[in-house]
Amino acid sequence: FSPQELATPDAFAAHPTRVWQWYAARRAMVRAAQPNPAHVALVTLASRVAHCTLVTQNVDDLHERAGSRDVVRLHGSLMHARCSAGCAGSFAATDEQLAAVPTCAQCGALLRPDVVWFGETLPMPPFETARNAAVACDVFISVGTSNIVEPAASLPWISATHGATVIVVNPTMEGQRSGPSILPIEGPAGVMLPRLVAEAFAGRRARRQAESA
16 A cells, blocks of 8 residues: 555544554564664664764654653654544554454544555644754754654754754755764664764763763
């Protein structure tokens, strides 16, 4: 199936079971996957700086399984569901919820994947958190994204205009901006990000370990 055909509110309204089962299959694939060295490098980075805000456009749970905490999710979570009628709250989607679409315990409406679909706007609280972090940070590391799809694509360049150094780690720099404060690192995240973190903090103890010693 094409994501553009199923990842929409209209598709869920017309074929809720098909959409739900497709997302159940995707959850199963995510649970079978493991965090890669880039996920682990971000955990290491967070342990070596005074403050680190991790913002992701991904909808899997690999950051959390690698050990990252307080992840800011711009596009929601594939591993959670929420009420399609708008009741508050997000619920863990279980492996047992495969065939039939579960219903909301409060109103009886169908539950839907807690992700941002095509045609929907980003939830404002996480985006505001991400934007505030972009404005305040000293270094913004953009990893594995083309930085084309708005509004998330604007975040690194907002940082640059507020004086931050922007490091872009991506297999290609095609479409990326350039400038005196923008440093390109071309290559796969799983290779380049661990190398960047290792060289940046070579010989230094983890900040959290040092503070607790």
